Amino acid sequence: AQSVTQLDSQVPVFEEAPVELRCNYSSSVSVYLFWYVQYPNQGLQLLLKYLSGSTLVESINGFEAEFNKSQTSFHLRKPSVHISDTAEYFCAVSGGSYIPTFGRGTSLIVHP
Amino acid sequence: EAGVAQSPRYKIIEKRQSVAFWCNPISGHATLYWYQQILGQGPKLLIQFQNNGVVDDSQLPKDRFSAERLKGVDSTLKIQPAKLEDSAVYLCASSPGGQGKGEKLFFGSGTQLSVL
Numbered sequence: 001a002q003s004v005t006q007l008d009s010q011v012p013v014f015e016e017a018p019v020e021l022r023c024n025y026s027s028s029v030s031v032y033l034f035w036y037v038q039y040p041n042q043g044l045q046l047l048l049k050y051l052s053g054s055t056l057v058e059s060i061n062g063f064e065a066e067f068n069k070s071q072t073s074f075h076l077r078k079p080s081v082h083i084s085d086t087a088e089y090f091c092a093v094s095g096g097s098y099i100p101t102f103g104r105g106t107s108l109i110v111h112p
Numbered sequence: 113e114a115g116v117a118q119s120p121r122y123k124i125i126e127k128r129q130s131v132a133f134w135c136n137p138i139s140g141h142a143t144l145y146w147y148q149q150i151l152g153q154g155p156k157l158l159i160q161f162q163n164n165g166v167v168d169d170s171q172l173p174k175d176r177f178s179a180e181r182l183k184g185v186d187s188t189l190k191i192q193p194a195k196l197e198d199s200a201v202y203l204c205a206s207s208p209g210g211q212g213k214g215e216k217l218f219f220g221s222g223t224q225l226s227v228l
Contacts, residue, residue: 004154006154009152032214036217036219041221042221043115043116043203043218043219043220043221043222044155044203044205044217044219045218045219046216046217049214049216051214090154090155092154094214099145099157099160099168100217101154102154102155102156103154104152104153104154105153105154
């Protein structure tokens with residue numbers, strides 16, 4: 001069985017500040033890890049994913065996540081957030097099952 | 113490229129009524145998923161189709177939920193009769209298929225169902 005834990009339901013932060021959204025997973029087999037983002041009134045869209053190779057993966061809009069096998073984590077970070085980053089962020093894992101299992105989501109709220 | 117289309121956007125019904133949701137995936141995508149997202153929770157898979165065949169429906173409450181994907185293109189998810197706990201956003205997603213566990217899912221905007 002596989003599962004995902006996103007400990008923070010909401011993360012408020014001021015514009016231009018750094019942010020980290022935490023994600024821990026459990027799986028009995030090797031995993032593929034994803035971050036999806038849902039902007040207001042839009043569908044979920046893939047932000048970045050880890051399949052293999054370098055443990056640090058980056059998105060086109062400045063987010064990055066690092067796969068840490070020993071800590072079973074895949075935290076999402078951005079050094080300086082913008083108002084437009086306000087959204088719901090979902091961590092997901094696929095391992096034993098081909099179908100991604102999603103965490104409950106973290107609401108990132110960026111204040112001016 | 114057109115995205116995943118879902119309708120209706122919102123639906124309000126009373127308990128014990130029936131409701132249907134429609135999804136049209138991205139053209140050429142073989143795999144189609146229906147997810148249920150209850151407020152405060154992550155999306156939970158209800159059913160996965162590969163072309164017009166069911167791959168996984170282990171979490172679909174089959175006594176009240178049904179889904180079909182005729183001709184391997186668009187799909188309909190039905191609830192009959194609805195219960196209060198069915199209030200949720202119903203998400204449809206599609207993927208090209210055949211790319212294994214790392215495949216990217218493309219989501220529609222969802223249908224928000226309120227059961228009163």
